[in-house]
Amino acid sequence: MLEVERLCDRVIIMKRGRIEDDDSPDSIMARYNRGDVGGGVSRRRPRPRSGRCAMSELVSASRGIAPHRINAMILRYWYLLDVVVAASAGIDLLAGAADHHLGLPAELHLAECRVFARAGGTLIGAVILWDILFRGQLGFSISFLEEMWARNLGNLMMSPLKPIEFLISLMVMSLIRLAIGVIPMTLLAMFFFDFNFYGIGLPLIAFFCNLIFTSWSLGIFVSGLVLRNGLGAESIVWTLMFGVMPLACIYYPVTVLPHWLQYVAWALPPTYVFEGMRALLIDHVFRADLMIEALLINVVLFIASFAIFLALLRSATPPWLADPGWRISHLSHEFEGLRLVCRVDIPICALTLYYAFGTMLRCKRDLRIKCRLVSLAAHRHWWPKAVRRLRRRCTGCTKWRRPRSIRRAP
């Protein structure tokens, strides 16, 4: 009350949504001391006004976009980027080291086995395209969550920054983070697996645009959910893409899905991209029709997700404005970074290695690969029994000799 007395010329007291009292601090203090506060409240109930049309809000939200505000937001994330660069570089090095340790790369000449080269190329292409989709959404959502973790969203929402400007800056950051994560991956694929991702040529632009649009749409939708429901909805950010994954038919054609599920799969733009990629790499045909269809679905998806974001933004009292439950300690903020690495990058590396290794197992004719498998067996004491049995079945060898490269010196 000291603050009110010192600072305010006037005090409004609210109770149960109504004005209980409205006067100068001195008069209110005097009345409170006499104990006769109350009354003076309106009994009139005005007629509720209908809410604004979502479409008109969508149009007005995208009017008057100011580049200087978008620049300010990009600058804000740019200041933080050194941490991200370090993390990504570390993970990529880790993936590289893991590849090398398992003996997959250097002597693997995919070109020697045509069928294998095709299958392997499709597989690695699919892994990289999936990574674009996944990292695109993640790069978008991480920047958004960064604001939630830092409890900075209130400052931004109460600044002249418009939702559309905020989303554009998140999209730009998603592209930057994507470049940091995916470019090293494509270079690794080129070096280790002899697969030139950029050799896809111009169709790559169509693939990329469709995937990035889908990832942004999903990112905007998930951000809206987090805005509305708080960090409790955060787990959706990490898991949504894994829900999309089996339906997007990344590693297999749509026809392998049950008939009814194929309709759901064709409603997702990534399905068109992965089908298009298989058509390009296996049959050497660019399916422009698939890309156009994907683009049309993407446009609908993008507009719908933006409208949902705006609706969720306006639908409730923002809990980040006053709810102390939203306070997150600095420690948990740091912990988020670690959890992110564990949840995201390690599964991706593991998945990549798993598929690459699985493809190798199927190619029995290549002696070189068999040699490498034998070298892998050198570490058999690390493996569980089931894996050892699988190795024996695939390679056909019951006895093994330690390869020269890792034989101990006498």
Next chain:
Amino acid sequence: MMNNDAVTPQLPAADPAGSAAIEVAHLVKLYKTTRAVDDVSFRIARGSITGLLGGNGAGKTTTIAMIMGLVLPTSGRIQVLGCSMPEQSADVLGRMNFESPYVDMPMRLTVRQNLTIFGRLYAVANLRERIEQLAADLDLGDFLDRANGKLSAGQKTRVALAKALINQPELLLLDEPTASLDPDTADWIRQHLETYRKTPWRDHPAGLAQHA
């Protein structure tokens, strides 16, 4: 202005000249069946400081959120600095600012980086000079290049106040401006707000302070 003794409040007259900083008439916000804000009307003149008090669930936060255009009212009319909200929020938000202990600035960024970002968001001219001026006014010089997360509660409040004043706002919304501060720092902040209110370069700054 509302008269406490009247059964029906005097409605704020239309304010074409924009002499009132905030003007709210018959504001209602319904959440499903709950009336978070129920027919609230008041008018805050320029150059005044008004305190909005109430217990938990009294509707203060919802009222403030509607004034700032963050939440759509179910019914009622809001005018801030002569512009109706939330329709003209883009024109108004750059002329006002906000400070709350429940909102932080990015922890890993330095104070200078934070102020630079918000200065750019508010399109502040001569930003570097403005930051230096705020640093001198609010005594931020010692930790201007230190990460925000490494500051004490009092230092953070000063930085938050610097952010709130960066665009020289015509309307300043303060949420518990001296919460969790020691008496000396709280007093210092109060004095500074009083000084800001009387600054000659801004004719009629108004403030709305909110307290639980």
